[in-house]
Amino acid sequence: MPEETSVDSFVLRFVREGSAVEGYGQGPRWRGVIRHVQSNRERSFTRWADALTFIREYIDLHEELPHE
Numbered sequence: 001m002p003e004e005t006s007v008d009s010f011v012l013r014f015v016r017e018g019s020a021v022e023g024y025g026q027g028p029r030w031r032g033v034i035r036h037v038q039s040n041r042e043r044s045f046t047r048w049a050d051a052l053t054f055i056r057e058y059i060d061l062h063e064e065l066p067h068e
Contacts, residue, residue: 008058009037012051
């Protein structure tokens with residue numbers, strides 16, 4: 001019997017706030033928004049770990065991935 005295929009898609013948006021010339025020694029700040037396409041749910045994040053937490057709500061990232 002063939003394996004069942006499951007698809008989950010995510011859209012990432014990154015927003016730069018400020019510029020490199022604002023404030024002495026401070027560069028622009030980045031934030032992101034991740035959206036799960038199938039459910040249309042979104043979550044804002046400033047740390048990549050928070051985006052991964054959101055993705056884990058839909059897929060198991062602990063599966064062994066093939067090595068190249």
